[in-house]
Amino acid sequence: MTTAAAGMLGSIPHMPERTPKALRAAIAQHTPKLLPDFDRNWREKIADTYDLAPLPAFMARWWAEFALARDPQLEDRVHRLEDEAAQATDNAHAKSLVEEAGRLRREASKAEPGQ
Numbered sequence: 001m002t003t004a005a006a007g008m009l010g011s012i013p014h015m016p017e018r019t020p021k022a023l024r025a026a027i028a029q030h031t032p033k034l035l036p037d038f039d040r041n042w043r044e045k046i047a048d049t050y051d052l053a054p055l056p057a058f059m060a061r062w063w064a065e066f067a068l069a070r071d072p073q074l075e076d077r078v079h080r081l082e083d084e085a086a087q088a089t090d091n092a093h094a095k096s097l098v099e100e101a102g103r104l105r106r107e108a109s110k111a112e113p114g115q
Contacts, residue, residue: 013070015063015111020046020055023062031069038062064109071108078104 013030016022020042027034041062045054068075081101088094 015067015070015113015115017113018059018063020059023059023066026070027062027066031066034062034065034069038065060109063111064105067108067111068105074104074108 013026016026024035024038024042027038041058045058046052068078078101081097081104085094085097085101088097
């Protein structure tokens with residue numbers, strides 16, 4: 001494996017170690033568009049409160065965000081489903097689109113470190 005390919009699964013970056021520091025580094029390297037929101041959310045939920053109780057929820061949210069954003073095709077698919085649901089005039093169709101988008105988000109969030 002070349003140095004350029006290290007940490008990549010095909011063209012999709014591997015999930016980092018499951019720590020805030022490793023997750024932030026992966027976001028900064030592979031999905032920098034998420035970094036301002038990550039940092040703002042970190043300050044609001046963790047750093048400025050001096051309370052680590054919300055850390056598991058913070059990590060779950062941002063783990064899922066990165067897991068989705070690291071795969072542009074999957075991210076686009078989820079956003080298309082959500083956009084289509086917002087435009088749908090039939091409630092049953094909108095519900096099925098939202099459920100599919102949610103299923104894809106949940107599946108992405110199950111990625112383990114190194115995957």
